[in-house]
Amino acid sequence: MPLKIEHIGIAVKDLEKSNLLFKALLGSAAYKTEEVSEEGVLVSFFKTGDSKIELLQALNENSPIAKFIGKKGEGIHHLAFEVEDIKASMELMKKSGFELLSDEPKRGADNKLICFLHPKSTNGVLIELCQERRDG
Ligand code: CO
Numbered sequence: 829m830p831l832k833i834e835h836i837g838i839a840v841k842d843l844e845k846s847n848l849l850f851k852a853l854l855g856s857a858a859y860k861t862e863e864v865s866e867e868g869v870l871v872s873f874f875k876t877g878d879s880k881i882e883l884l885q886a887l888n889e890n891s892p893i894a895k896f897i898g899k900k901g902e903g904i905h906h907l908a909f910e911v912e913d914i915k916a917s918m919e920l921m922k923k924s925g926f927e928l929l930s931d932e933p934k935r936g937a938d939n940k941l942i943c944f945l946h947p948k949s950t951n952g953v954l955i956e957l958c959q960e961r962r963d964g
Contacts, residue, residue: 834910834940834958835873835880839896839903843870843885850874850881858883862937869893871937882908882937906944906954914941914959921945921957933959 840846843861851857851874858872868891874881884905886894896905911917914933922928927946936942940958947954 831910831912833879834908835882836904837882837884837906837908837954837956839893839905840883840885841897841902843872843883846883846885847872850883854881860938863887864935864937866935867892869937873938880938906956908942908956908958911957911959914943914957917957917959918943926950935961 838846847858854874854876856875858874861870861872863870865887868887870885870887872883874883884893886897888894893905918928918933926949929944929946933941933943936956936958939961941961942956942958945955945957
């Protein structure tokens, strides 16, 4: 069972510039900026209540974020739902007929294990399942 919306991911062209917007809106700067080289992205995180805003900027043109912006422009990229046990949630979603984008959980930013669901089976909204990593 998902616990909450853990974060909303937004694809941006210029992280520095977009950071200014969320700093002004939320009253504090990004608490973390992290490079996820496997995904070719630079990510910044803002706290908003019990959830977060994740800004994603492509580091190269092969990045999924570069492809997304090329097709759709900047904007909301994904919704991430926190789960207790990502493998169990992946199994459940698969059994329920939803397509996963990876067979195994991947290492995501901010100390998470993540898996995306294919947007063609989720109303066009890219959905991320994420679980806090417990192994440090
Ligand atoms: Co995310």
